[in-house]
Amino acid sequence: xxxxxxxxxxxxxxxxxxxxxxxxxxxxxxxxxxxxxxxxxxxxxxxxxxxxxxxxxxxxxxxxxxxxxxxxxxxxxxxxxxxxxxxxxxxxxxxxxxxxxxxxxxxxxxxxxxxxxxxxxxxxxxxxxxxxxxxxxxxxxxxxxxxxxxxxxxxxxxxxxxxxxxxxxxxxxxxxxxxxxxxxxxxxxxxxxxxxxxxxxxxxxxxxxxxxxxxxxxxxxxxxxxxxxxxxxxxxxxxxxxxxxxxxxxxxxxxxxxxxxxxxxxxxxxxxxxxxxxxxxxxxxxxxxxxxxxxxxxxxxxxxxxxxxxx
Amino acid sequence: xxxxxxxxxxxxxxxxxxxxxxxxxxxxxxxxxxxxxxxxxxxxxxxxxxxxxxxxxxxxxxxxxxxxxxxxxxxxxxxxxxxxxxxxxxxxxxxxxxxxxxxxxxxxxxxxxxxxxxxxxxxxxxxxxxxxxxxxxxxxxxxxxxxxxxxxxxxxxxxxxxxxxxxxxxxxxxxxxxxxxxxxxxxxxxxxxxxxxxxxxxxxxxxxxxxxxxxxxxxxxxxxxxxxxxxxxxxxxxxxxxxxxxxxxxxxxxxxxxxxxxxxxxxxxxxxxxxxxxxxxxxxxxxxxxxxxxxxxxxxxxxxxxxxxxxxxxxxxxxxxxxxxxxxxxxxxxxxxxxxxxxxxxxxxxxxxxxxxxxxxxxxxxxxxxxxxxxxxxxxxxxxxxxxxxxxxxxxxxxxxxxxxxxxxxxxxxxxxxxxxxxxxxxxxxxxxxxxxxxxxxxxxxxxxxxxxxxxxxxxxxxxxxxxxxxxxxxxxxxxxxxxxxxxxxxxxxxxxxxxxxxxxxxxxxxxxxxxxxxxxxxxxxxxxxxxxxxxxxxxxxxxxxxxxxxxxxxxxxxxxxxxxxxxxxxxxxxxxxxxxxxxxxxxxxxxxxxxxxxxxxxxxxxxxxxxxxxxxxxxxxxxxxxxxxxxxxxxxxxxxxxxxxxxxxxxxxxxxxxx
Numbered sequence: 004x005x006x007x008x009x010x011x012x013x014x015x016x017x018x019x020x021x022x023x024x025x026x027x028x029x030x031x032x033x034x035x036x037x038x039x040x041x042x043x044x045x046x047x048x049x050x051x052x053x054x055x056x057x058x059x060x061x062x063x064x065x066x067x068x069x070x071x072x073x074x075x076x077x078x079x080x081x082x083x084x085x086x087x088x089x090x091x092x093x094x095x096x097x098x099x100x101x102x103x104x105x106x107x108x109x110x111x112x113x114x115x116x117x118x119x120x121x122x123x124x125x126x127x128x129x130x131x132x133x134x135x136x137x138x139x140x141x142x143x144x145x146x147x148x149x150x151x152x153x154x155x156x157x158x159x160x161x162x163x164x165x166x167x168x169x170x171x172x173x174x175x176x177x178x179x180x181x182x183x184x185x186x187x188x189x190x191x192x193x194x195x196x197x198x199x200x201x202x203x204x205x206x207x208x209x210x211x212x213x214x215x216x217x218x219x220x221x222x223x224x225x226x227x228x229x230x231x232x233x234x235x236x237x238x239x240x241x242x243x244x245x246x247x248x249x250x251x252x253x254x255x256x257x258x259x260x261x262x263x264x265x266x267x268x269x270x271x272x273x274x275x276x277x278x279x280x281x282x283x284x285x286x287x288x289x290x291x292x293x294x295x296x297x298x299x300x301x302x303x304x305x306x307x308x309x310x311x312x313x314x
Numbered sequence: 315x316x317x318x319x320x321x322x323x324x325x326x327x328x329x330x331x332x333x334x335x336x337x338x339x340x341x342x343x344x345x346x347x348x349x350x351x352x353x354x355x356x357x358x359x360x361x362x363x364x365x366x367x368x369x370x371x372x373x374x375x376x377x378x379x380x381x382x383x384x385x386x387x388x389x390x391x392x393x394x395x396x397x398x399x400x401x402x403x404x405x406x407x408x409x410x411x412x413x414x415x416x417x418x419x420x421x422x423x424x425x426x427x428x429x430x431x432x433x434x435x436x437x438x439x440x441x442x443x444x445x446x447x448x449x450x451x452x453x454x455x456x457x458x459x460x461x462x463x464x465x466x467x468x469x470x471x472x473x474x475x476x477x478x479x480x481x482x483x484x485x486x487x488x489x490x491x492x493x494x495x496x497x498x499x500x501x502x503x504x505x506x507x508x509x510x511x512x513x514x515x516x517x518x519x520x521x522x523x524x525x526x527x528x529x530x531x532x533x534x535x536x537x538x539x540x541x542x543x544x545x546x547x548x549x550x551x552x553x554x555x556x557x558x559x560x561x562x563x564x565x566x567x568x569x570x571x572x573x574x575x576x577x578x579x580x581x582x583x584x585x586x587x588x589x590x591x592x593x594x595x596x597x598x599x600x601x602x603x604x605x606x607x608x609x610x611x612x613x614x615x616x617x618x619x620x621x622x623x624x625x626x627x628x629x630x631x632x633x634x635x636x637x638x639x640x641x642x643x644x645x646x647x648x649x650x651x652x653x654x655x656x657x658x659x660x661x662x663x664x665x666x667x668x669x670x671x672x673x674x675x676x677x678x679x680x681x682x683x684x685x686x687x688x689x690x691x692x693x694x695x696x697x698x699x700x701x702x703x704x705x706x707x708x709x710x711x712x713x714x715x716x717x718x719x720x721x722x723x724x725x726x727x728x729x730x731x732x733x734x735x736x737x738x739x740x741x742x743x744x745x746x747x748x749x750x751x752x753x754x755x756x757x758x759x760x761x762x763x764x765x766x767x768x769x770x771x772x773x774x775x776x777x778x779x780x781x782x783x784x785x786x787x788x789x790x791x792x793x794x795x796x797x798x799x800x801x802x803x804x805x806x807x808x809x810x811x812x813x814x815x816x817x818x819x820x821x822x823x824x825x826x827x828x829x830x831x832x833x834x835x836x837x838x839x840x841x842x843x844x845x846x847x848x849x850x851x852x853x854x855x856x857x858x859x860x861x862x863x864x865x866x867x868x869x870x871x872x873x874x875x876x877x878x879x880x881x882x883x884x885x886x887x888x889x890x891x892x893x894x895x896x897x898x899x900x901x902x903x904x905x906x907x908x909x910x911x912x913x914x915x916x917x918x919x920x921x922x923x924x925x926x927x928x929x930x931x932x933x934x935x936x937x938x939x940x941x942x943x944x945x946x947x948x949x950x951x952x953x954x955x956x957x958x959x960x961x962x963x964x965x966x967x968x969x970x971x972x973x974x
Binding site: 008055292306 | 562563564565566570573574575577578580582583585602603604605606607608609610611613614615617618619621622623624625626627628629630631632633647648650651655707741744745746747748750751752757758767768769770771789790791792793794795796797798799800801802805807808809810
């Protein structure tokens with residue numbers, strides 16, 4: 004018998020269950036792209052059959068970090084850049100949990116970049132949503148790792164001399180097995196992509212373009228957007244790493260020229276997730292670590308039985 | 315307003331650097347202190363482990379001390395094994411038997427002179443500390459005649475009554491097997507010279523190897539052993555002591571003890587990044603966890619390591635992480651997150667000489683203030699500093715108990731010395747039940763009765779029923795337990811809140827958990843502080859952590875030689891052992907605080923915590939990379955207290971009392 008009975012519970016799920024009674028109204032600025040992420044999650048989660056209490060939403064710091072204040076699941080609002088190591092450990096301690104991590108572009112591609120690379124590399128079975136607004140919003144508009152070259156801000160008064168980081172290519176190189184980009188202005192696609200990401204057995208990375216109407220007035224509203232799966236102008240195989248890499252590169256090249264390409268870029272359904280790999284080498288117990296502490300029949304090993312090697 | 319500095323003043327210091335010359339005082343005759351020296355990578359560590367175990371099996375108490383450079387291949391290294399019939403608590407003073415094996419990875423001195431002549435170091439570096447009447451065996455197969463001649467060994471041996479036996483260990487090994495077996499030849503010669511039975515050494519060899527390798531080693535062992543009788547003219551008196559154990563013994567290091575305390579405390583998750591000397595604990599648990607249902611993760615950096623431990627604990631695992639100074643610095647932020655979110659967590663910090671990279675393989679007790687206060691805001695954490703192998707086990711277990719009972723990060727601070735030293739412990743010491751409970755974590759059944767807000771969100775940080783200042787927790791996936799954890803200040807259901815009344819309530823409750831913990835430690839557990847010496851003494855020596863052993867031995871010697879001294883070794887750093895340390899200081903006229911750092915951090919902590927006794931306490935400090943030896947503490951006492959008009963001969967520093 005499980006000690007975590009919210010997990011796998013079969014019942015009708017109302018979308019409103021995901022709206023917290025304590026803070027039903029987000030404090031994001033009017034017109035903020037973050038509303039789009041929240042809405043697509045509220046739509047996607049019931050559709051994939053997840054109840055609020057079997058989901059752990061782990062966030063970083065920034066406007067995006069407020070996501071779990073407005074999405075009523077188990078939540079962990081961590082520290083800047085560190086949502087991924089917290090989230091992946093929760094998954095290792097209890098692999099039955101549905102784990103979603105989220106943060107901004109500064110959080111995930113800047114200060115937490117090392118964790119992003121390694122979590123993708125290890126292919127943890129979780130979803131990572133990056134609210135990409137190409138700016139630092141909460142600290143009032145400084146240049147971020149995805150800001151376009153030449154972007155002027157209070158901390159780059161003459162325009163940024165740096166080229167923006169390539170989030171999709173970086174993710175693919177690091178080892179993510181599901182890579183997509185969507186935009187707040189494209190709610191239907193966003194919902195579908197979030198659903199796919201949650202259901203994917205491995206590290207699913209969604210670069211979510213979220214316009215910042217307050218601090219990034221230069222930035223477009225990410226319209227018009229083009230869905231690379233639906234457009235006849237693009238034809239590539241999402242399961243082919245080479246073709247995916249090429250499509251990602253093109254997408255990243257044209258974003259700052261005004262062409263907003265979105266959609267699925269890479270889907271690898273074959274590679275085992277980290278939990279499966281770790282089980283295969285014998286370093287992950289069958290029974291989730293978290294369950295064992297509640298298991299009255301568990302027989303706890305003790306160091307006394309390990310002493311022979313020392314005598 | 316005038317601000318008075320509360321801490322001690324860096325006053326005049328007595329400071330002297332000189333190579334110590336042994337013996338400073340007379341030594342016990344019924345002990346063997348065997349030092350085996352060679353190069354890093356020459357198997358000195360495993361050879362010494364087996365020899366220590368053989369001595370233990372023969373009925374002796376043993377204690378090992380390891381000295382090694384921060385280098386993989388080559389560089390002078392040694393291990394010392396002290397063995398006697400009665401309990402040995404420290405490495406002792408100097409030593410009386412040297413087996414110099416030679417450094418097979420030594421660099422040619424002509425190519426690179428910076429490190430000196432490395433080939434001769436296993437012999438030359440070890441002569442200063444060899445006691446009068448001591449025995450030297452060196453490998454003439456590796457140490458050249460010219461190099462040995464340059465040391466004036468003959469003359470020095472004459473002066474100090476040393477007994478020198480050059481043997482071609484390398485040649486002997488090559489004749490029967492491979493050159494690496496010269497360690498075995500050295501052990502055989504040692505056993506022969508000490509009249510030691512080979513039985514236990516043979517048993518240990520059979521456990522570790524088999525086939526041709528075992529056979530060749532046994533052959534070499536016997537040939538070397540018999541060579542002593544047949545070919546040597548022996549002149550020394552030193553023999554292996556004899557003893558007997560009442561119960562079965564196990565040879566363990568401090569790192570073993572910490573790892574085993576964690577296992578018995580129910581820990582089944584560890585995340586880490588390699589760094590000397592913390593790596594030992596990480597390795598031991600990583601190797602044991604697959605067999606006992608645990609998960610170990612080696613990750614990208616120490617920020618991740620501590621953050622993983624927080625995440626695993628949040629989801630329901632008893633989790634730990636750890637590092638040494640530089641890596642622990644990266645853990646400051648996740649540590650603060652654990653304090654704020656009241657996530658149970660155990661961290662270990664294995665100190666080495668700092669600042670920065672410092673001396674990676676040398677012990678120091680310089681991270682105390684760092685571990686107590688690192689991370690922004692007011693600290694709410696528990697810190698224990700075990701001083702012995704047994705304390706390392708007990709206090710790690712206790713750390714898991716306290717962390718999960720009070721939902722607070724608990725840190726074990728120890729050092730390179732305790733990490734790597736081996737000592738025999740009664741096997742039955744470990745014969746106790748494990749404690750895998752999750753403390754103040756609710757079950758789904760209990761959650762049904764717990765307080766929720768109107769929308770059904772669990773009041774994880776509620777205002778009611780917080781016995782011992784603890785608000786009970788739920789785990790993700792439990793029905794009826796959802797809440798938000800955040801590093802921001804937060805309301806009862808965990809949502810971000812900057813309401814002043816709520817802030818004061820939550821902050822005060824988190825801090826006052828330390829009062830509740832102090833109460834539990836004082837009333838429900840045996841004291842973590844260790845007392846020794848003459849209870850009626852008017853002079854006290856105070857120490858903490860791994861300096862304990864040398865201080866205990868020094869206090870014994872002082873009392874044996876007519877002084878009246880008592881000692882206390884303190885482990886409860888936070889919440890501080892306020893009552894016990896106050897009582898100790900009130901009971902003496904003067905006290906000397908012994909610690910391995912340059913700024914008297916522990917003495918500063920005592921003054922900060924107690925707010926008085928500044929004029930009663932002096933310090934004996936050592937920070938040259940080597941732990942205290944008992945004679946240095948005895949001498950420190952004589953110079954400091956008996957006010958003898960001389961300076962210490964060892965490389966230590968005496969700090970006067972505040973106001974002196």
